[in-house]
Amino acid sequence: MEPRFLLLSDVAAELNVSDSQVYHMVRSGELPAIKIGGRGQWRVERARLEEYIAAKYAETAAWVAKNPLVDREDEA
Template sequence: MPARFLQMSDVAEELSVSMSQVYHMVRSGELPAIKVGGRGQWRIERARLEEYIDRKYSETADWVRENPLAVKDEEADGSDEPDEPKPTKKPK
């Protein structure tokens, strides 16, 4: 059975981000955490991390819907063939 609480370093590794990014997410309230022990070490409950990840998937899906990928007119012809490279002018 996995541990209920994760250290910030565990969260950083799981999300492939830096410790400072995790600290910012915790301090900003974006990622709920608790302070434990006399030295006030941060712990993130695994369930809260999973909720955070689910929320980010939802936010990303919303963003993708609101910001569709722009397709250049040249690429909109439906062809699978790449366009030939355009000649470039060399500076004089």
């Protein structure tokens, strides 16, 4: 069974980005997370990560639709 909450380093590994990029995403509010424990350690709920990934797929699809790939032969 997968854990409900992930360390930021686990999220970074899942997204194949750096730990500092994930920390920035959390601190900016882009990726929902919670602080727990006396030392205020960040955790990302797996369900929130999956929602974030789904939203990024939708955002990317919208961008692709608005920015179609132009065949270089058509430019000539």
